[in-house]
Amino acid sequence: MSMNIRIKRAYEKPADDDGYRILVDRLWPRGIKKEDLQIDEWCKDIAPSNELRKWFNHDPARFEEFKAKYFVELDKSNAAKDLLRQSADKQAVTLVYSARDTENNQAVALKQWLGNQA
Secondary structure, three states, rough: OOOOEEEEOOOOOOOHHEEEEEOOOOOOOOOOOHHHHHHOOOOOOHOHHHHHOOOOOOOHHHHHHHHHHHHHHOOHHHHHHHHHHHHOOHHHHHHHHOOOOOOOOHHHHHHHOOOOHH
């Protein structure tokens, strides 16, 4: 069974068809109350390490290298394996992130990594 993985900024309104919503940031999104985010789980341990996050610094020129390094972290991560197991029976999973850049962020990379595991 393949899961339907979506990504959505934390600042976008939750939708009924989001399914299981997982915050994949290590830090809580600025200016958002817990009840407004409407997440099912906050998976801090699946986020890039602090060192990797600071090195990347949302620089699009570093995104491909960031992805490669993040994939190595995910390959070694129990949190990533747990997420795969937990989400396997879900119809839809939405990875929620707070970065401004909608194309070069860890949720985009994580979605690709999860797709590669199927």
